[in-house]
Amino acid sequence: MSKKQLIQELVEALGQENVITEQEDLVCYSFDATPDVPNPLPDVVVTPTCTEEVAKVVTIALKYKTPIYPRGSGTNLCGGTVPLKGGIVLLSLKMNKILEIDPENLVAVVQPGVIIQHLNNAVAPHGLIYPPDPGTVTTATMGGSVAECAGGLRGLKYGVTKHYIMGLEVVLPNGKVARFGGKTVKNVTAYDLVKLFTGSEGTLGIITEITAKLIPAPETAAAMLATFSSLEDAGNAIKGIISSKVIPATLEIMDQVTIRTVENFAKVGLPTDAKAILLIEVDGIPEVVAREAEAVEKVVIENNGSIKRAKDEQERENIWTARRAALPALAQFKPTTVLEDATVPRSKITEMLLFLEQIAEKYKLDIGTFGHAGDGNLHPTILTDARDKEEMERVHKAVDEIFAKAVELGGTLSGEHGIGIAKAKYLELELGEAGMDVLRRIKNALDPEGIMNPGKIISN
Template identity: 40%
Template sequence: MRDEAWLRELDRLLPPGRLVTDPGVTESYAHDDAEWAPYELPAAVVRPRSAEEVQQIVGVCLRAGVPIVPRGAGTGLSGGANATAGALVLSTEAMTAIKEIDWRERLAVVEPGVVNDHLRAACAEQGLWYPPDPASAPWSTIGGNVATNAGGVCCVKYGVTRDYVLGLQFVTGTGELVRVGRRTAKGVAGYDLAGLLVGSEGTLGVITEITVRLRPSREPEHTVAGYFGSVVDAGHAVAAVAEAGLVPSALEIIDRHCLAAVDEWKHMGLSTEADVVLLGRTDSAGPAGEAEADAMLACFEKGGAGYAVRSTDQQEADALFAARRLAYPALERLGPVLTEDVCVPKGAVPEMLGRIEATARRHDTLIANIAHAGDGNLHPLLITPLGDESAKRRAQAAFDDIIADALDLGGTVTGEHGVGLLKRGGLGAEVGPGVLALNRAVKAALDPHGIFNPGKVVAL
């Protein structure tokens, strides 16, 4: 098919308004929120509204040999949705139907463009709860969450997106529209293809529908806050919580750089009270919840908190967790932010935080720290002045050192943001050539023509 003939075919097949070729618009779809991840201008953007339209689009691109870059809301932080030259960006933003919420079976069926918080609100109306809650939940979509296996604040107790995906509908690399997974509570018929698609970052197919598991609405949470003199001390408290056998519903670190940035933006007054805040929550019911909160408080004190308290003011407790969610956008106001996403064993959290501080000094780079500390998922945020190329090179070197340190401590290069473009080298270092070859074999089997998100994760 001649150049641009595929565009004319798409324009003929699809309803008006689906296909966009205006460079002023396509530029805004060319990349996600990953700092310094390379991208190029796509040939066009298409915004389908049904699975059948997605199948038509994939068929045209297969015949023309045009690569497809699937995209949700573009909130990713690894370059997983970045376009390549001449590619078609397939945005699922218009596929926003919540098709079903089944109270009896505790499941929901949604299109990939449904915003995470919108699904959670709809479930809450029926006394149900969808637990995965990335910091981007007010904007990120379920399709994007599935693509990266997103986690969030409460994943320490309730798990990540993969733990809630029961089934998927998707368009394959040969253009077929298929269903995998199930709606039942149990099922082991064949390979877990739905699980394979979760975290595949759009490299194995285009997801058009998702069936997710739900839980009953949970009990009100008890909040514990601890103020620490350093992130390492806060890390010792995290290790103490794990050693005590506690499973908090949230355990989050916010360091002084994050607190100062949030205060400068929202004037919350947090940075005047602490260098580092460790926030814990438990949602166990009744006396068990009270006992767990008291035990967590004791762990904070054991870890070296200068001040620790169980919050009795729900508004104050919610404000502290709001500050945690505001940290990343607040830091973005200071300059480009290169976001890390390493995960280490819980017992290694203090050591890893200490190594991050040493890396910041060694490379003369400002590194702020936020963390889902309860499961060892750390998010060092490397901040550089806009346009300072020397600072950019130092930050990139620090980024590589943090990955190496995480692997040295038995960790992984990405806990929830995905490999995308930024972590491909780290993936190879983590899994080795044999496992990398297995990943590439899976990619070749499900995407034999190599049209889905080329160059990402395990480039063929």
């Protein structure tokens, strides 16, 4: 059975307008936001408009034993949507309806192609938010962010995507449609299959509908900028804030390399002689925000830092402009930006930061580190040039050591970006042989033909 027949069947099932085959267009779906991974061409791209059409595509893929790669906006950072072994790229972007906003049950039901920000815009008039806010909130789809279990700046207080997914409709690798979970706050019926598919990275099925939890929008917030002359002090302040029973919505760190690069790029008035800064925001009802902000200030001063609270919306905006500028500023420094998300327990943040400094020195690399310090999720960002083979070898060695260290400290390979292609080879470090076996059995049970997003996380 030939590729031509496959495409013919897809056209019959979806209509010509939903099947893309010209080489120039296929190139546009050979990549995502991940650097340093292969970008092979798919054979065909399809744009189904409903669950039934997704099921048809899966059935056809199964018949031809052709790999199928679900894709939303293609903004992930682990190679999750790259069509590694050719086959069908399945775009969810034409399934972009918000099906229901239910303020009484605090849920929204959406199709996978809805952009996260569009959901937030739609629930804002009800005084509600959908908290997961990855850096790609204005571009990433709900389907993609559920499949990758995306995190974001507010993870410390509000958690990540999996904490907000209550129900899913999934097209399974056998072409059948299953529904798990729903609108109830409590649901302990059988295995938690909603959680299994959240973060499954398209390797177990294709998400076609999402029931997401919403929460009341916080009434007010206070943003603060703390400056430290040593990494240890900054690390101790992070621990101290949490120990004093304050859980900030956001608790971010930038190291000196990042501070200097951001300041050089964005000129927002950051202290370039500081060894580290923390960007902190507490939110909630005004009385609580006032008390928590005072508690944070006290901890920072106790740990030899200085702290400034944003006096108005403009100053608050400046603080977050600085944070948002971190990655872009670093990215302008060199052509290739290798961004990792190794995550450690909060208590090990200082150790990890110092280790990253040593690694930069050992491999003579430019590494800027920033990230969600409050939840232990750092973003060591290696600035390099993919065309420089010799330097890329050093980059790969440095990355190997970073992951080994994260696991050694009781942490994890990925805090929020997912495993995909990029981190698959490190999995055994964290899961061990027994854990790998569980993964493989799950994959084999659900996708025995191995057609769902092959080459990501685990292979059959």
